[in-house]
Amino acid sequence: MRERVERVPVVVQGRRGRRGRAARLVWGGAEAAVTCGLVLLLLVVHQLWWTNRQAREGAERQVRALEREWEGEGEGEGAWGSGQSDGGGSSDGGGSSGDAAAPESGGPGPDPAGQQRPAPRRQTVAAPAPRWDQAYAVLRIPRIGIRVPVAEGVSKSAVLNKGYVGHYPRTAQPGQGGNFALAGHRNTHGEPFRRINRLADGDEVVVETKRAVYTYVVDKVLTQTSARDSGVIRAVPRSLVKAGHGYSSPGYYITLTTCTPEYTSKYRLIVWGKLRSMRPR
Template sequence: MAVRMIVRTFSELCITAGALIVLFVAYVMFWTGVQAESATAGQIDTLQQEWVEQPVPDATAAPPPPPKAYTPGRGIAVMYVPRLGGKWEWPVLEGTSPAVLKKGLGHYAATARLGETGNFSVAGHRRTYGDPFKDFPRLRPGDAVVLTDGTTWYTYRITTKPYRTVPTDVGVIDPVPRPLRKNAAGFDRPGRYLTLTTCEPEWGSSHRLIAWGRLDATHPVTQGKPPALAG
């Protein structure tokens, strides 16, 4: 009798544990994506509304003041990567905290501003919260990464295949990228660079995948979409 009770109790615990595991997997694979879709759409809507309301620069006026510092947690740009899909569109927010990366991509706060000399560096989830960088390994040299801040289009071009490294390889986001593997980035002097980072392997975080790019072109949003997005 006692053995039967133990077996029954153990079986019930296994069933309960299995149900919890299934619910957790469903949450990770499905519900975080639903949350991310709503959050990212909200971030893009907010940015676009701010851009509509911002004053149009007066070409005859005195030089404008230096741009304000990015506000932690706030949207700063929208990114497009045609290689990752025609509908791939993600907001870039300031900071890389877990809370920020639930809403979109995150700009490393210590790195350069968009389009400026230095290294504009961005992190994103490989999986969960919309899987923004799920297809990161598909990136190839020459691929366009296009961003807009509401006034200007910035077209960067990927210069390397994804580079696999460890989380402590922080030199990948230096102003002139200095990864542990010498010359992996291919840059040896100041420039206007882009670094994209995500987790590796696909469902883990023991390593990182890195892709670097260089600013290729800029033009005002009033001239329409850049050639990289024209198709």
């Protein structure tokens, strides 16, 4: 009696099976690419649109809050600073520690532009130094439509990413002899310094504080220097990298710094100005 032999069917993978696997792999890769693209797009939208919107709205609220505070306190001030300018605090290497707007003698004296100015009505106690990351002034640049708060320090999270402009510690305060040095974002987070490359000689840069309004005038622009060029924010600002750029004698200066080229932080763009006038609020 013969034994029955069962035949096992053999499935031969043909071209159709290989094509099916390839198609699934291509489809899976396409889905992954689309997902990654959407995530990247959302990140770009967040950085370039949402952070700007949030920071600008927050900065504008802070400006209005400062203005309301100053208006409420203005009636009872009676005078403006004598010992040191608004924000107080001596500047390491920042030139004179006295307020340029109010000489210690209490008498009339020349302003930085060489013109006579009236004496303050009376002497007052110097304003306390601003707290770290405290907004205490407003920066206005009419030429490029800027109106933003100035806060103490240049911390990204506590100051710059809020859309504020940051004051470099150990540099002069508004109106003081020396260099009132500021930093701001050029892209994202409100980008207040986006267009400072458009500033030219003669453009006004106005700094408002609780006690006075200081008007600086753009005098020099350094289009690109190293991010480590600390000379640009010294009391007498002068580049340590680009020979011949900056000043050689003490004065009343303002310095605006930001990153360049746009969307990078490789170099720094510098705008310098000199104090032209000041007036009590």
